[in-house]
Amino acid sequence: MVERTPILNFFTHLILFAGFVFCVAPFVIVAIAASHNLKDVNDVPMSLLPGSDFWVNIKTAWTTADLGPKLLNSFIMAFGVAAGKVIISALTAFSIVYFRYPGRMLIFWLIFITLMLPLEVRIVPTYAVVTNVLEPYQTIMDLTGLSWLIEKISGVQVQLSLGLLNSYSGLILPLIATATGTFLYRQFFLTVPDELTEAARMDGAGALRFFVDILLPLSRNNMAALGTIMFLWAWNQYLWPLLITTDQSHAMAVTELKQLIPNVGGAPEWHIAMAGTLIVMLPPMIVVVLMQRWFVRGLIATEK
Amino acid sequence: MASITIRSVKKNYAKTQVVHGVDLDFASGEFVVILGPSGCGKSTLLRMIAGLEEISDGTIAIDGKVVNKLEPRERGCAMVFQNYALYPHMSVAQNIGYSLKVAGVPAAERTQRIQAVARVLELEHLLDRKPMALSGGQRQRVAMGRAMIREPKVFLFDEPLSNLDAKLRVQMRSEIRKLHRRLNATSVFVTHDQVEAMTLADRLVVINGGRVEQVGTPAEVYGRPASRFVATFVGAPAMNMLEGTVTLDGISLLGGSRKLNVSRAGLAVSSKVAVGVRPEAVRMVAPGTPGALAATVDLIEELGAGRVIYVDLDGAPFSVVTSEAVHPEPGSTIGLQFAESDLHFFSSEAGGRLEVFKASVPEPALQG
Known part of the structure; x- marks a missing residue:
């Protein structure tokens, strides 16, 4: 039901405006705080008129926290997670929707269960696996006596080890392995008419050809939506990068922000911290602005 | 050109049997229409010929070669679908040429053959459009072009005209008929519309409940219906x-x-x-x-x-x-x-x- 009366219009706009203020106010305050000097930012209450030190603060934050390489790290990680997720989800959904094989439903439910097991819940075992990806295989070989047998025969002691701590793969891979994207794709694939699949078969396209030539181009919007969500999600990851990156060369921008937050006994340099926050917020904001159109289309509409 | 031989073909879905042992012979170059009410198994039969549906029992042979285990692309059939099934993200030219692209035909030859097909179907001015920007009749022609370009041995039509309005349907009907005269490929056309069936068919196959009721020329089927079902189904009123x-x-x-x-x-x-x-x-x-x-x-x-x-x-x-x-x-x-x-x-x-x-x-x- 759409009603248009001046009073109703006024109220809807009022609500809209209130929501807008509610969402934007924190950002405005951060931006204003980032433009003050040390004295002004600690005034109570803080002046809501912008100060004049914005660019100085940005520069200080950039050099203090060494944000250049950190932003690059964050970007590599977030991009890796988003891309990996888009690819893995598309493939798993393709398998689940388009193939009939024994255990298909079992696999579907296993994937489904991962929705209930976010990274935070399984963080200890995940960490253990990442320290040595081959550990489970080693255990299996030890338990079955296989490593003993190999040692007896060849004299070589089997010691499988592949650590992923402090590496991009270690940062990215565990974050890719969840189900959210699979379901988005599954729902989309279910709306693709069967006749399209059959037409492709008649045209001689095999399963993979159909996937690449027909399904992927059709799910452009889905990919954009999922990619955007995953990019933001990965960019904002805190716990996992903190846990797994001990050396500075792999530190993330979001975790390194902590360096800018004033310590007890240190100078209360909140203006620098806010400036740093602004810098770290910028890349995801750019992504959202650029992808917004696709993003909305991917989530609400299916192309006919 | 190819003959099709169907021998005691059956189709089961889980426990329900939808096609009960069908025997048919289609001669090379013949235009056969399979007519029946919805749910009678006529589409299933066509899809079994195409290779989109597995054959539960019996054999289907094209040109004397049993094709039961062959993939659709290996059977030399082309199919026109009811909802056209055009690839929405491809232009008309890409849609028509897709099978050639898959088959690895070089781009130059592909363009040439797309042009040739487009000329026959009067689609030349539409080659760059997306299916979204086409009318129903134009989409139908693109779907036919996609089938034609492979120069298939057998054309399969799955109720291709049922989504068109009455006037266009009559027009496309005669176009299909003309096209068949020109290409002379064996064609199997499935429909529930008896007027379509009577006007198009060299030979008519009437199916009911997964069984063949009668095979004959339209005149035979109309003039000497083999069963009470055929008698009441063919002819209006x-x-x-x-x-x-x-x-x-x-x-x-x-x-x-x-x-x-x-x-x-x-x-x-x-x-x-x-x-x-x-x-x-x-x-x-x-x-x-x-x-x-x-x-x-x-x-x-x-x-x-x-x-x-x-x-x-x-x-x-x-x-x-x-x-x-x-x-x-x-x-x-x-x-x-x-x-x-x-x-x-x-x-x-x-x-x-x-x-x-x-x-x-x-x-x-x-x-x-």
Whole structure:
């Protein structure tokens, strides 16, 4: 039901405006705080008129926290997670929707269960696996006596080890392995008419050809939506990068922000911290602005 | 060009059997229409020929080579789908040329062949458009182009005209027919529309409930329906059916009030038969004409060139098609006449056609 009366219009706009203020106010305050000097930012209450030190603060934050390489790290990680997720989800959904094989439903439910097991819940075992990806295989070989047998025969002691701590793969891979994207794709694939699949078969396209030539181009919007969500999600990851990156060369921008937050006994340099926050917020904001159109289309509409 | 041989083909879905042992032979270059009501298994049969549906039992051979285990692309068939099934993200040219691209045909040759097909189908000016920007008829032509470009041995059509409006359907029908004359590839066309079936077919296959009811030319199927189902399914309005009882000296109709002077042809006395007569074969006469049946007019449907008159004949619904400019009032009584040679007899239970021989009496067979 759409009603248009001046009073109703006024109220809807009022609500809209209130929501807008509610969402934007924190950002405005951060931006204003980032433009003050040390004295002004600690005034109570803080002046809501912008100060004049914005660019100085940005520069200080950039050099203090060494944000250049950190932003690059964050970007590599977030991009890796988003891309990996888009690819893995598309493939798993393709398998689940388009193939009939024994255990298909079992696999579907296993994937489904991962929705209930976010990274935070399984963080200890995940960490253990990442320290040595081959550990489970080693255990299996030890338990079955296989490593003993190999040692007896060849004299070589089997010691499988592949650590992923402090590496991009270690940062990215565990974050890719969840189900959210699979379901988005599954729902989309279910709306693709069967006749399209059959037409492709008649045209001689095999399963993979159909996937690449027909399904992927059709799910452009889905990919954009999922990619955007995953990019933001990965960019904002805190716990996992903190846990797994001990050396500075792999530190993330979001975790390194902590360096800018004033310590007890240190100078209360909140203006620098806010400036740093602004810098770290910028890349995801750019992504959202650029992808917004696709993003909305991917989530609400299916192309006919 | 290829012949298709279908031998006792069956199709089961889990426990339900939808095709019950079909045997058919399609000659090379023939245009065969498979006609049947929805859910009769006609599409399933077509899809089994195409290779989109597994064959539960029996064999299908194209050009003498059994294709049961072959992938669709290896069978040399091309298919036109009901909803066109065009790839929405590809242009018309890409849609038409996709199978060639998959087959690895070089781009230059591909363009050339797309152009050639587009010329035949008058699609040249649309080659860069997306399917979204096409009308229904144009989409249909693109779908046909996609089938044609591979120069297939067999064309399969799965109700390709049912999404078009009436006028376009008639136009596309004749285009398909012209195209077939030109390419002369074996074509199998599935439809539930009997007008489409009659106009297109070299040979008509009528299917009901997963069984073949009759195979024959459109004229044969119309003129000598092999079963009660075919009789009522083919022809519009449907053939009138009256219940007859076999008596010692013929068949009595309408509860014994009318008698047909025919031989019993070995039927048991007092067994039931279904007697059919096409609405087109019934003549309207003045009530009380000797030898005419009296009926009450229910409803008149004006068709322009003629009209269908629905009447009540001793409690049974009955229809008459006439091209005469007569407009009897609903509720009035009219007389009906039909020649005995226009009657069709079917078994009441099995529905099969009965050859009831005319008695050698040269008198008017129908006695009022």
